[in-house]
Amino acid sequence: MAPENPLEEKDKTDFPAVPEDALILLPVRNLVLFPGMVVPIHIGRDSSILAAQTAIRNDRQLGIILQKDPEEDVPSGQEELHEVGTASNILRYVTSPSESHHIVCQGEGRFRIRKMLDGYPFLVAEVDRFPETNEKDIEIEGRMVQLKQRAVEILQMTPDVPQEIADSMLNISSPELLSDLLTGLIDISPEEKQRVLEMPDLKERMDNVLKMLNYRLEVLRVSRDIDKQTQERLGDRQREALLREQLKTIQHQLGDNDSGNSELNDIEKAIAKAKMPEEVETHAKKELNRLKNMPEAAGEYSMLRTYLEWLIELPWSIASEDQTDITKARKQLDQDHYGLEKIKRRILEFLAVHKLNPKGRSPLLCFVGPPGVGKTSLGQSIAKATGRKFVRVSMGGVHDEAEIRGHRRTYLGALPGNIIQALRRAGTNNCVMLLDEVDKLGTGVHGDPAAALLEVLDPEQNNSFRDNYLSVPFDLSGVMFVCTANMPDTIPGPLRDRMEMIELPGYTEEEKAQIAERYLVKRQVQANGLNTKQCRITKRALHEIINHYTREAGVRNLEREIGSVCRNVAVQVAEGIVESKKIDVSDVHRILGAPRFENEVAMRTDMPGVATGLAWTPVGGDILFIEASRVPGKDKLTLTGQLGDVMRESAIAALTLLKARAVSLNLEPGLFENSDIHVHVPAGAIPKDGPSAGVAMFLALTSMMMNRPILADHAMTGEISLRGLVLPVGGIKEKVLAALRAGIKTVMLPARNKKDLEDIPDDAKKQLKFVWLETVDDALKEALAAERRAGKTRKAK
Template sequence: MNELIKNIPVVALRGMTLLPSMITHFDISREKSVKAVETAMLRDQKLVVVTQKSPETQDPGRKDLHKIGTLVTVKQIMKLPQNIFRVLAEGLERVEVMDLDVADGCLVADAATFSEEELALPDEKNQEAMVQTLRTIFQDYCQANGKISRETALQIMEQTDLQKMVDQIAVNIPVFYEEKQKLLEAVDLTERFEQLSVLLENEIQVMNIKTEIQEKVKARVDKNQREYILREQLKVIREELGEDTTGAEADHFQEEADKLEASDEVKERIEKEIERFKNAGNNSAESSVIRGYIETLLELPWDKESVDNMDLANAREILDEDHYGLEKVKERVLEFLAVRALTKKGDSPIICLVGPPGTGKTSIARSIARALDKKYVRICLGGVRDEAEIRGHRRTYIGAMPGRIANGMKQAGVKNPLMLLDEIDKVSSDYKGDTSSALLEVLDSEQNNKFRDHYVELPLDLSEVLFIATANDVQTIPRPLLDRMELIEVSSYTENEKLHIAKEHLLEKQIEKNGLCGYDFSITDKAMKKLISSYTRETGVRSLERKIGEICRKAAREFLEEGKGSIKVTETSLKNYLGKERYTVNRLNDADDIGIVRGLAWTSVGGDTLEIEVNVMPGKGELLLTGQLGDVMKESAMAGISYIRSVSREYGIDDKFFKENDIHIHIPEGAVPKDGPSAGITMATAMTSAITKLPVRADIAMTGEITLRGRVLPIGGLKEKLLAAKNAGIRLVLVPEKNRPDVAEISSEIKKGLEIRFVSHMDEVLKAALVKNSEN
């Protein structure tokens, strides 16, 4: 030992070794280290730095530090944020730490320097040989490494002193601190030279091997691999620029797929598509197609379902609260609930509500969904021509998307919603396919448990969907499609029903809609009845609601402009809001008349009465038909005249009458087309009356079809026809015998005040209608 330095401050370094002749900085934050530097600055700026054996040790002792350290001079101290100090120091020489202790809050030690004898300097010739050897090795190292600056390399190569060359090379080569610690502990110069030479040779070999491997790998990279590497590099660049979202999206899709409630088949398909999405280019057209497909599969409710409310009392209460009347529909819904409650499963029925516009078909579907706590989805089929609207597009086409059924399931979010197929009678067909045929699979309970959408390509279970369809006319629905649905007729409302609906639902809705909630506004019952009869003519209540809204708007203006405190709309003041009356009831004639018979007709807006007039005039035996009659009514007229000719002798008609006279049948309102199989007996009665000159009762109306032998055939739309007869003041209505079951189902409110007589033959019709033969 050359010299013993007592009580010198010590700083323990983590993951770093400081060598002699080395000028570098290190950061300290531990209190003992900071205190040691402060103590050194107060003395001669010298301290000893020693490397810890383990960087994780927080409070090192003697056994945690290497034995050999470096005596350094502190050049500069900088204070950084978070109580960190950066110390710039220069290594002076190796020292051996003898005793380590803690004094004044810092580590102190007795450090011994090394003498020249301990350094074991070789003779000049050996030193020169070592310098040349080391120079050659270092030159090879610089060529292999390429990270040593040219200036530094030249400075080291020009060095002739072995000790300085060894120390300078050790300082400048980028090796781990453990290797530098070994060089620091090699006090003997010859030993240090040997260790440094071995270290450089090893590094040269490692770098040569690495170069060889890189060259081999590069040689094996073909065109596809090169493109892949470039693609990966491009992906990394995009990630750095914040432009690449494919990886993040794929991870998000995978997370959603893991949480999805679906079968193994569905999950396997989704995972396969996610892999394809990962491999596709970020901005490629294929990537966007796959992305849309994965999003659709993840949004579909494969095995997710809601719990139905099985409380029958609650369902009845909600249905009665939302709708007045419609007993058949309500009973069918309660039956469905009862079966579902008993079986715990049960197939969902496919119901088709048939009736005129405005009768509440669409709104009752919404009420059923509310009563059952089901998700509600409405799909409007009016005017749909393309089969792909139902089944979806093939994914090979640009702009492909799922069909309306799959979209409806996605919108509902559960596999058992209530799906309303609105206006199912309005679908049509063209060159793009038959839309109604595409609905066959949807509405067949035996097939729809594996409905295949062309876009989704996986079977969708529609068996638990409660389908409710609406239609105005079943005649336009193809027979196979109609056969799959359970028909429930939603017929016209009576005036009394309209009055209840207006008072309990429409008036309150329009008052709220037009901002009259806080005002004293009302419409009397008499005014409402006059509004229904004189200002609207419809089967439903849409026009009625619009008229009530019109009254509310005018009342709102009066409240604001005239400052009225209250407004009460009466039967007398109704015309001030709506103007003159729009409709008058086609009342019965005042007296019996010859050749005029009142018939009953069904129209798209309800029932109506129409007068059939017949005139007989000299001619050539021709039958003239006017009034925009359709083919069916023309055939009925011809059948009627044939029947009359067959029984002409019973009524005293001359055989020459039909050759010498023309018969003209006319139905007023000639601009309105008329057709249907229910005016046969009416025209036959009118012709008989005109030919025999026997008057027809003014208070009678009739409906029914006639055959050549005089039989009376059944008809449809009986409720609307009876309602029209009642409104016209008719007392006696002739109805086909085979319609007796239909009459039994009609409410007593409609039949009250009407005498309904069932007829099966034309003789009975003429006996009841012609005044001479009438029992009355």
């Protein structure tokens, strides 16, 4: 039990008596006491307990004052307290059984600290008390009326407030007391209350309190309006649901239920008309029954209806009549594409097998080649030749498995995957579906799309392909899938294993000219609002564009340049300057500007140490210059030009092989020991790698050490060994066509690549001389010996 006299808890300490004009201070946290208010205060500091007990023992007032930092444990000086506080009388002192101390204080008047007094175990200060102002004039009376009105309005809008409080508020006659009580009751921060406490002017104080009451009143009004709107919305929904249920009951009683569910009846008829498999039809009818028993306001209603519409619109039993005619297919391919004889032959074989054995599992074709060689248009030609619908699905950048298999219906905005969506667009279940850019599939946190394609493209599994959105199997075995890619290496192994790769390496200059003459010019003339009489481009002009304004494996940039020429003619025809225009070589330079490409070989290989190599890139073949230079040093090899590890090893092997053959090449042995060798491959910002530059590296180093240049019209490729053997490489057709585009006359290839000669177009074979290399000696004999003969010829001239 609590002791009868709480003052006996503390030992009395000897300290001087508190002067009459001084005041014992009690620092408090987060509490501002106003005159006229009665508040309980919990005290826990030893100094605060002793201060309260001393004030009671000596019948003195206690100064309640707010400390500046609430985190401060024991304020010790004036700088840690606010200047103004409230002098209060202690009405009661209570000690609980848990040894906690409480006092009940009533505020009497404001004071300001003048000076702190030392020598006390608690805070004592000399203070100046604020005089009481009981002035009343018209302005103060008006402010009192406003304060009381606002206070009553706030109390009325606050729930569970007794009416007696509002009545007592109206009976207050002192303006000072009214403003202080209202400030203490408002839900504002202690700092804002302290600012009001420190205001000496009564009018200013009342204006500030009135402003805070208006703000609080506006907050309560907005809150009440929001609550009212929420209740109204909930009421409208409940009312709507009740009315819908009543409407259904009335329609059922009147026998008018069929007209109300006409849309659902249409869905039921469409399900029967779609001729779905038995398992799918049973599932669709079950979902339709759920939809009939579901109110339209339900959140799942629209989702379930959309799902049934997808099931209805899919071509479960709709198939195009197979019109595979090999003769017609051959004509169609020849009409749409020039050249590509090997690819056309393989497509005809594919179609012939499919015609003889429609239910057989024919291989999946994948056209691989650089951009602009006609991979997508080959798929369209297959669709035309077979009389099927054609649909294209872009795989580039797909990184979510759900884009192949679809999203589950539980997700908001869920849809089937791209495969099912493409079948819906095609309208038949045996269309030709082109999966474009399968080498650019991505992998993200939502699964691997390439793994999802395994089931789609596998004839053993795709007869029961299950989309996550449909949740029922769909037969994809009738779809003729065709894929395209730029690089087969980036296609995942299991997916690549299901495909038969058909390579489209690129076109020769003559093939490009024929394609432009037959297809591109007509297409661009029509696209720019002209006809063949208004715009004619000569064959010489086409060759000029091909040689000096484009350098690519395909014909996409060539078509753009032809389009630029046609637009120039269109402007002249539209202005009435000419009625028709024939474009020749001189017009090409005027329209397209200075040539963008020139024959760099003669300029770049005019000095020893420069060799022209051949490289393979994802967009076709290209030529590669390898430069070697020697400076005085200590047998150090420097390699620059963004070379990969394999290409660096080729350079090291070439230098080692050259050192091993130094005696047979009449090179001084000390020449290497006293020299630093630098090998550089220009276009340093482009990474380069691969083993096929070994021969070019060796010839560049040998040419540099022997001070003999290599012929400008010679280019070479091949890997070398430390024994001097020339090993085979890949991409022969692309490299040969790149050499032809660059103006090369002689191509030096590994002898073991002779089998690839049949893939090279006849037009290229006629324009190029091929030298087959067994060892590096054959390369030295051809390049350097030919150079010596050319050097003698130039010297004689």
